[in-house]
Amino acid sequence: MHDLHSERMSGSETRAAGGLALVFAFRMLGMFMVLPVLATYGMDLAGATPALIGFAIGAYGLTQAFLQIPFGIISDRIGRRPVIYIGLVIFALGSLLAAHADSIWGVIAGRVLQGAGAISAAVMALLSDLTREQHRTKAMATIGMSIGVSFAVAMVVGPLVTRMFGLSGLFIVTAVMALVGIGLIAFVVPSASSHFTHRESGVARQALLPTLKHPDLLRLDVGIFVLHAILMASFVALPLALVERAGLPKEQHWWVYLTALLVSFFGMIPFIIYGEKKRKMKRVLIGAVATLMLTELFFWAFGYSLTELVVGTVVFFTAFNLLEASLPSLISKVSPAGGKGTAMGVYSTSQFLGAALGGILGGWLFQHGGLNVVFIGCAGLLAIWLAIAVTMREPPYVTSLRLPLSPAALREAALAERLKAVPGVTDAVVVAEEAAIYIKLDTEILDRASLERLVNPAPETCQA
Structure with a gap:
């Protein structure tokens, strides 16, 4: 039996954190790998239009947003593992449905079903059951990092896998990843002796109304909504800009994303250190939102050669990754005591709704106005976020x-x-x-x- 106050994570806690981080990563890889390729490869599907391609990109966000909190509440009743198993099976079935689709509607149906496997809340709750209080933040940070890394890997691996096996092969790979996740839960993640309702990792009904009325939490929810909306919309336009404007074959897009993600990962670190050490996170947040807005305007005005598109993509991902990394920590700073789990539940729902709207809006704008209208639309959304973010108070450093x-x-x-x-x-x-x-x-x-x-x-x- 390990000492309750030992400062090191026990073997079973390390296995729990590592195993669940991998489950998250494999599932997120499956979600994100289609982003860089759907706009270019998806046009070969029967019935494909830019608007429907955009819908396919964001479709998973619709079901994910609406089922996220209910799945978490069900896991309190019937246990975490059954909910996670069911969610991963639904995700795998969605992937197989998309893999065997020969029309864009089949892919959309598959993406909607993928999103219905909304296991995030249940995974976080299981992590709480398996870790002690003093190590929980560390364990949750491991999962946060795994999401960031899986996004970066997906941007590079998606184009490479699709180049080798086509779009249906990509979806089969994502189905296999969901099955690997089931294996990890069954054989790597330890069993929890008990599960308890925990306000830092689950949604508490009593905290829901105060969370929805909290002005600074709402500002952050709007922020993650816009961030994921412009990500999905930009991925309707960026891969097409690389092909149509820069003449880069779709099989070679992986190196653009690899360059952008490597540079952006190291580029964002000084800003996070500055914001936390000097307690100037509001300044960093506003700077990153303004940079994203200017990048979208740059794509609109100058994004006509490969060099300009690559430079724009590097700056885009530096600002995007900076915001993606700092928004969850701002939620945990701003949320009231005992309200963090509920605040994160509402935040995740906003994130997935943003992804759904962004894909749909990006596709519709492209169909009706071309690439430049998508970039202008994204800049407009970011201008709204900037106006809201400026009115935010400096977060408490707690x-x-x-x-x-x-x-x-x-x-x-x-x-x-x-x-x-x-x-x-x-x-x-x-x-x-x-x-x-x-x-x-x-x-x-x-x-x-x-x-x-x-x-x-x-x-x-x-x-x-």
């Missing part, structure tokens, strides 16, 4: 903690109010049914050990 409470501490009246008076504690809420307290604190002012002593003092101080 950490979320959940500490178990002893029966004596639970009986104590006004514990949360007393804690809020402690310098460095910005918010606290006692959740009696979990026998726990959720706290937001500034680690530069207050350290965790002194906080634990305040919440659950040693027996002799209780009697004093």
